Amino acid sequence: MFYETQVKDYVDLSPDLFEGDLRESIYEQILRNYSNKTTEDLGLVITVLDILTIGEGFKLAEDPSRHYNVEFTLLTFKPELHEVIEGTVSSVTNFGMFVNMGVLDGLVHLSQTMVDQVSFSNTGVLLGSQTGQTLKAEQYVRASIVAVSFKDIRNVKIGLTMRQPGLGALEWLEKSN
Numbered sequence: 133m134f135y136e137t138q139v140k141d142y143v144d145l146s147p148d149l150f151e152g153d154l155r156e157s158i159y160e161q162i163l164r165n166y167s168n169k170t171t172e173d174l175g176l177v178i179t180v181l182d183i184l185t186i187g188e189g190f191k192l193a194e195d196p197s198r199h200y201n202v203e204f205t206l207l208t209f210k211p212e213l214h215e216v217i218e219g220t221v222s223s224v225t226n227f228g229m230f231v232n233m234g235v236l237d238g239l240v241h242l243s244q245t246m247v248d249q250v251s252f253s254n255t256g257v258l259l260g261s262q263t264g265q266t267l268k269a270e271q272y273v274r275a276s277i278v279a280v281s282f283k284d285i286r287n288v289k290i291g292l293t294m295r296q297p298g299l300g301a302l303e304w305l306e307k308s309n
Contacts, residue, residue, distance in 0.1 A: 133215055136181060137174055137206045144197040145189070158186055162204055172282040175210025176235055209235045211280050211290050216299070221271045226252045229267060231275055231292060238290035240275060245294055265304055272302045 143165070149157040159180060166177045187201035211217075217238070219231040228241040242250055245267055248260030258267040267273070276299055279291030294300045 143202045175208045178207045181205040215277045224256045238292040240292045
């Protein structure tokens with residue numbers, strides 16, 4: 133789920149940003165510090181939306197940076213258990229498929245792709261043996277988040293399922309209505 137998250141933090145303004153407008157320099161420093169970073173509390177930081185307040189700056193003798201107490205708003209994506217997402221199949225493998233949710237990819241294990249017995253073809257397609265349903269790259273799908281791991285912050289793992297009513301390839305869902 134996407135969130136607007138308000139944050140208060142000390143921003144250490146790098147000396148290469150001292151020139152020019154202070155607000156723009158602080159904005160640039162926050163982008164450097166936070167963009168595409170992942171934390172368990174915030175999720176994935178996408179961008180800085182707004183700077184709300186900039187406190188008085190101060191300088192420490194042993195540090196070339198200037199320090200400001202800043203309040204700002206971030207746009208973040210934090211996957212939530214049981215959240216239903218829509219995305220595009222980015223790749224298909226012999227163990228399942230990856231779904232791009234716009235900012236992160238999640239894995240749908242082979243056993244979670246459909247209710248049917250599933251086989252993987254060497255052309256990169258998953259095929260349901262009884263229904264004839266197929267899954268391949270670039271298809272648009274709906275899935276539910278069943279697992280989220282922040283164990284490695286640099287590589288957040290998201291597990292997905294499509295084995296519940298209302299989930300699967302959108303073309304399957306349109307045919308069933």
